Amino acid sequence: MKNYLFVLKEGSPKYKQIYEQFKSLIEQGNVKADEQLPSIRQLAESLQVSRNTTLTAYNQLVAEGYIRGEGRKGFFVNPLEPSLYEEPPILPNKKKLEKKSSIRVNFRTDVVDQSHFPLKRWRRIANQILTLPESYRYGEPFGEISLREQIATYLLQSRGVRTDENAIIIGSSTQQILINLGHILQEDYSSIIVEDPGFDGAREAFQFHYFALEYLPVNETGVDLSQLNQMNSGLIYVTPSHHSPYGVSMTIQQRQTLIKWANKIQGYIIEDDYDSEFRYTEQPFPALASIDATRVIYLGNFSKSFLPGLRISYMVLPDPLLTRYKKQFRNFESSTSIFSQLTMAKFMENGEWSRHIKRMRLVYKRKMTFLVSLLKKHFGQKISIIGEQSGLYVLIKLYLRVSEEWLIERAFSNGVSVRPTSIYFIKNHSEHPIIKIGFSGLSFDELEDGVNLLKQAWL
Structure with a gap:
């Protein structure tokens, strides 16, 4: 039985990404008819997701006929007509390759300030x-x-x-x-x-x-x-x-x-x-x-x-x-x-713990204040800032006729990584796109550079 090393990205439900990647492998013939897939538990452990996530992906594939469940034996691939899914080779798009840039500023939210770590x-x-x-x-x-x-x-x-x-x-x-x-x-x-x-x-x-x-x-x-x-x-x-x-x-x-x-x-x-x-x-x-x-x-x-x-x-x-x-x-x-x-x-x-917290509260407060002032200066009435009283990130609500996906892609093409918030919403959706940006792991120069790049990308 093969191991499937899928890459799961932020911004889209994990079950959907698993479903789409399996679907693509089956349609392209990389997974053969009657081949057994990993169990729900095995796949969940290898991808570090919940079993409910892999079960949902498998259920969708079963519903569409790509795979079948055989009781306690597991899940197996159904045969497909390969000619239906053959596509002509796609030549690289040089313009797209030129636009893709390396990340200069990453507004990630899962880091702390390394320079002040004791x-x-x-x-x-x-x-x-x-x-x-x-x-x-x-x-x-x-x-x-x-x-x-x-x-x-x-x-x-x-x-x-x-x-x-x-x-x-x-x-x-x-x-x-x-x-x-x-x-x-x-x-x-x-x-x-x-x-x-x-x-x-x-x-x-x-x-x-x-x-x-x-x-x-x-x-x-x-x-x-x-x-x-x-x-x-x-x-x-x-x-x-x-x-x-x-x-x-x-x-x-x-x-x-x-x-x-x-x-x-x-x-x-x-x-x-x-x-x-x-x-x-x-x-x-x-x-x-x-x-x-x-x-x-x-x-x-x-x-x-x-x-x-x-x-x-x-x-x-x-x-x-x-x-x-x-x-x-x-x-x-x-x-x-x-x-x-x-x-x-x-x-x-x-x-040391209490001293660290007191010190970092001052460090992060200065970063938060600096970041908020930059955002207000460069974006003005086109945004509102949410959550500036506490925490290690802020939310930016943008009053532009664009989608969250567009904002993230434009930022990325301009060398900036920002985070979506759509993953947090179930029914109570926001009327305007909201972007999450963390500041804890960035220097003041990086914060300024990042906001300047976001302005170039979005306005």
Whole structure:
């Protein structure tokens, strides 16, 4: 059985890209009739997508007759008439090749400021950790106690969340934690409410367990809770401190409404507090879990605020769920490096973490202010800027008669990489295209260069 190394890009549903690439291989004869395709699980693992994504792609291919399912044997390619799909060779278009340019400025959102990373301090502590005997063993299944203790202290001081180390679960990423959590929650729930627009990675995790999704509308001014009591699910996933992607924060009244709703129906709120450290106009808002920890599942991570590649996220569970979670996963090994956990624990214990956050809040605030001033200067009334109060990116809504795809392609042809926002929207679509640009990993010169190039591309 072949391995299919598909390239999945941003901006288009993953299932659609898998479907289209298989369809092309079959039509071109690169996959032969009666050849067996990888199983749903195998393909999902090789492409690092959910099984629901690969299942949707296969179902579309089955529906159109390209492949067939044979019970437990798997999926097989159906024969096609090759002459129908033969095309004359296409000569390279020199003009298109000339237009394609290398990226000069990448407004990516998955990086941090490397120039201000405390490399020497981190390396010194890491070297100390390597001398400890505990660095040379498998980790605790729910995370190292030293790190869980430090997180508990940090959450109380910075987010107002009262918990102890035993209620904290360490994982490698928010998605991985949500997948594990979904396994527990699906015993009592078959659906979940998610924000629209909202974090697509969370939706993927919930769909992994085939949760039905209900959608809570969010706009630039905030979340709409007016229909909450008419919804069927007893679960809700929200990003209350810094909505993804709009960047708005829930008011105290909205937070109280959510807590009352959860208590009334005995449901749970999953609070993703993914980058609450970086708020530039006021102090970070208290977490939902600080109001009522009995009905809130709190999620946090070190990816946005410290180092994406560290792969440390964490979850605080209410007692009933904690007992069930630990019973279910007590025989599973930790998915997070013990070395990274021990190093981060010592980093926090030495006060380096709090110093880093204070320093980076100032750095990112200056970058945010500079970027917003450049955008306003060059684009004026042709755009509105969304989310400039917090976070590591801004959204640009453009009042031009163009599509999101056109904006991204024009930027790329001019040497700039920007991100789409259509992936976050389900039903509650924006009337105008919105582009996401991150600034955390760029210098001031790169920010200025990037905005100048965007102006040349779009105006």
